[in-house]
Amino acid sequence: MKKLVKQKTPPAGVLPESLEKTERRLPAAALKALAVLASHTEAGKPGEYGWIPEKAAALLGSMPKGELVDTVLALTERFVMAVTAMREETITLAICEFGMHPHEAEKLNLPTMLGSLAGLGLPAIDAANACATCAFRQGSCANQCPATVSDALGCIESKGSPFFCHEGVATGTDPKRVCRGYALALKALNA
Template sequence: MPANCEYSMTRSDAIDLTGIAQLDLAMRREALTSYLQTNGSQRLVELLAQFIGMANAVAENCAEMSDQVLIEECGVHPDKFISVNLPTIIGACQGVLIASKCDPKGACHGCAYRLGSIANQSPRTTCDVEFMAHDRKGFMCHAHLDERGEPTKVCVGHAKASATQ
């Protein structure tokens, strides 16, 4: 299988991004503004395009590695799972839309409606949330399970989001 490398980046851009990635949001904005002023808008567009390709490759590699660990280290047969539902950039974008539907107060830590949670950034979960919005049963909370591992109550975020529609 080929490496996940739908990006190419100059050494200089990699060095700049390494520094920028370590900053808080306000400082990242300042650093990117400085990059724009020094390099121009086309170069900033190219940097963002390459960064997205890199972020997608990192997400793909994390998924591949988690599958490999489950198979090789934990002895899980590949037929027992369809990859781990890990966060991706696309899942995170979908998660922004979901999180904007309600205030997550009272929801569990891992709630799909809580911006930035693993579930909120996982594409399969965010798709399930949207699909279940049209189901009477509703999206179930995975923090509250019965002895068989089945969810026992509707997700707090889902209930709040449904109430505001």
């Protein structure tokens, strides 16, 4: 059995070495752009989460090409680090708080970068006609989990094996309904 080691959180103002390197190589304008792009508050609407496309476009559009490339690379690096950290923290939580065996916790179907990229390969559907947790809804948790996306793609490619809806299905039971997103995706592909 793996021995769990609690990671130490750096003191306020101290960044992990990889982040310090990122910040040292970026010009001030790029750091400002990253801060705005990562902002979760739109002026006048405190606490609302979301992307602010107008600000992102204005900042990125005004940057010289070299700074833009560095900014996009730094943003991607931060994104990968955040997704990886969330996955590892979720596994630690499953082990420590819910008593899950470490080997089982590592098998959890959690969002990953590769799962997120693979999810882009699923046919686009009208999200308003699908469950909030639908694997065919771009950006949903299921749309970013490698095992789920792989199953959905396999069902789409075979056109014979249905992909089932998992919304509201109790743990330990099999889903009974065909996924609405799957049906919409097949319809779009056959149109």
